[in-house]
Amino acid sequence: MRSTGLRVIAGKEFNDHLRSRKFHLIFGIFLVIAIIGLVGGMVNYQEQLEDYNQAQSTVSGDDTMSKSYYSWKPSMLSAFNEMSSLMTTIGVILGIAMGFDLITREKESKSLKILLSHPIYRDEVINGKALGGVAAIALAMGIMLVISLAVMLIFGIVPNFEETVRMFLFGALSFLLVFSFFAIALFMSTVAKDSGSAIIYTLIVMIVLSSLLPIFTYGSVYTAVFGQPPDPPESTVIRYGGYGGTYVSSAVSVSDGGDMLEPEIDEAWQEYEEKSRAYWEQRQAVAAAVSLISPTSNYQTLAYAVTNPDMARMMLSSSIFEVAEMDDEIPQEGFSALFALLGEMAKNIAALVITPALFFGLAWVRFMREDVR
């Protein structure tokens, strides 16, 4: 039979977090910046909506323009973009601040021996600490969502059911991000001898995951490691700037032998195009693999999918023209569009769930083997 330890410890940890000055400070700063960002986002949204309505009346009936970027209907959730970048900085710091001294503080205050002398199982201590932290993070995210909703209502914007669901998904993703870094900090707290070392180790991991790993996906670093993209053959080149790199159109030579212009495929261009496509696909695969390890990258990708689906669809494709190709496969609106997009990002979702689970598992094992001499 399990003791009541888990509930009692989780309750104390939850109260400790809520009474903690560092929690008040960091979360307070986060809320202030988030509210300012939301207000700015709401003002932008209203302006974009006006522009969109004007553009719609101008380009009605034009098929090409109706599929262009300018035809995207602005989403009120785009106001959350500011908050998602805020989450990758202050949210991450909040998670770290909540977790880095959970075990080291017990060691430093010499309360661990007394705590473990109670009739409780050792795993209840680490589980209770994690549960208390999870509850506090969930509360913080809940407060953030409620305040976001309040700001929207103040601006006279009432989200529909789908937008509300997207908001909650954004909250859940933010929770997972903060929890990821909370779990990393908790693990470091079980490994380190004191709180100072624990926070240093956690910051090192944070820098590696958030800043160092993504560097390998940058153009200059990637080309230094994997080589330059193939050079185009010497002929007229039409370049289109697209997301994630430069794309080269199929080049054709035109013969003037009749009434109709018959395009002839240039073999050199075809070969170049194949090589180029392979190069960019490899580069994108490397970038995707590296991004999977980084909770912040996964979070940003998923947060885009939830708050800015059109942009996310474009990011998923290798060129802006593939948006049109994907349009045939992915629904454009409604829940089916959202879930189809999230389905495409299943790896990112899995990575964002696995990261905290992995680090919590490591913390659990380390704590269970802790020597309490």
Place this chain on the structure above:
Amino acid sequence: MIRCEHLTKVYNGVPAVEDLCLDIQAGEIFGLLGPNGAGKSTTILMLIGLIEPTSGACFIDGTEVATHPIEVKRKIGYMPEDVGFYATLTAEENLDYSAKLYGMDAAERRKRIPDLLSLVGLEGVEKAVGGYSKGMRQRLGLAKALINEPTVIILDEPTANLDPQGVADYRRIIRETAENGTTVLVSSHILSEVSRVCTSAAVLVHGKRVAGGSWNDLAHAGGNGDVVIRVETRSPMPEIVHPALISAEYAEGHMTARLVASADIRNEIADTVGSAGIRRLETEVPDLEDIFLSYYHEEATS
């Protein structure tokens, strides 16, 4: 109530506790004596289920600790040497948290906590424990050890940081608790403290039990068996010669002497120095500290 059977704990090939056997009866105040590093704290950690023995077993009230740690912890009140609490909580909040972990209901906690704070002299102290002196923390540690009304109390160096009043309070509380049938195990390297409160003791050196029993047993078993005799006479005494005499130191013009003999030869001395007018002829009461030091040294040299 507390029983250790060939208890052994080895860290990295080095035995911290070796083949320790103890049997402490209910209601007894038992002292675990030994110098630093003797294995006292390791023994206690095994008794409260925080570490598992390498071999052997220990039992609290008939329950094996290693196999039933939760059941045993319910019966034990423990105060570690370096007692620590949550610095941001008050004494009452710390005790409340502890009581909740013992599964005590709110009504029970409301009654028990003020009583304990009053018992250890911390009633009315509202500040957080972070502002406490070491002595105050030790008092709170004693209250925590009593919170679950344990049948066994285990205290590791309980008076290390207490002021004289705190020590007196501690002795009173421990005696009263033992009178109510609770068994108390006190670990200390301060002999005088253990001898003031404990009814019996065991001496640990290098993880091994080198002596044990009541204070009389320990005193008689201790030392090398030599007898120290003090002699004082009104006029200079003659030289004392006896086969049992090991050494003799004379002073004040042969009017005082300190004799060390292998047996009590006071009668023979009285016969020899009687003509000088005997003012004092007695054996020296063995010094407890010396006896225990002899235990430590014997083990160290062996």
